[in-house]
Amino acid sequence: MKLSSRGHYGMMALTYLAQKVGDGPIPIKVIAAAEEIPEQYLEQIFVELRRAGLVTSVRGARGGYKLSRPPEQIQVGEVVKVLEGEIAPVECLHADEDNPSLCCSKTEHCATKIVWVKLRDTIVDYLDDITLHDIVHKSSKLYTESR
Amino acid sequence: MKLSSRGHYGMMALTYLAQKVGDGPIPIKVIAAAEEIPEQYLEQIFVELRRAGLVTSVRGARGGYKLSRPPEQIQVGEVVKVLEGEIAPVECLHADEDNPSLCCSKTEHCATKIVWVKLRDTIVDYLDDITLHDIVHKSSKLYTESR
DNA sequence: TTAATCTTGACTGAATGAGTCAGGATTATG
């Protein structure tokens, strides 16, 4: 149950951009330095973010990246899905019409499957509920004690 | 955000044992065949489960494994922790008194950390709420629509 | 005594993760 560094770095970078909304495009170099992320690695990550439509690039000198939408419209869940692939604790959950073979080839019907399905739903619901805006503005969603 | 096969297999095997409570010790071979898990791999997994006190072994002929506690006292969260290690989406969450260096060495204080902390809490709370008994008896906890 | 079990540790091969490297394309600016 680990997040890869791509997801973590990606969120750090986007959060940084969310703080700078309105400043014009920010170069990768600046973000990498600020967040202490290897620059070339971060470039790779931004390629994926751009292809997914989360950020917009401005090429050439004075170029950089900016968010494609306002921070309150970018959910953590979407970012994680882009950088880590569909969220699914076990392979079988990827099964769909196109790919029914993935569905619990192991046993006729795996008794534990429902646990992973609900786990995924729990995770997705949580991540989809939080936006970059919540992070930047320390929303009470994140900062009130719940346990 | 993936579960490894150890976690999945382990849960399948324990769920199988939970269904057979009262039948005396069940050999690995039987579980492996029933759940279609490579036998020698499952042996490794049971070593960890035994060391963690979740199952009890009976050696020699007619031996096997049984649950150390009734199914309603075995939470999915505990099983996953044993087989996958502490649940923590990012490394920094492992930081504690012994190991403060792990805490966001990257940046002074990573703005996204709170997201992962809450994510972990969400996952742990969910997994700790479900027991083997819930799975075997198709508890409404698992089988009612929530989305 | 023997067969059925658990127990242990080492080993392998493939996949994934976390980057690095090298070079090309685009554009603001002087």
Added chain:
DNA sequence: CATAATCCTGACTCATTCAGTCAAGATTAA
């Protein structure tokens, strides 16, 4: 125009983890 600052692309490496196998031993019921 020349140049420097950017983004863009693909291949490449290196270490770690994952998933599973192999081989040999210890224990005990029958």
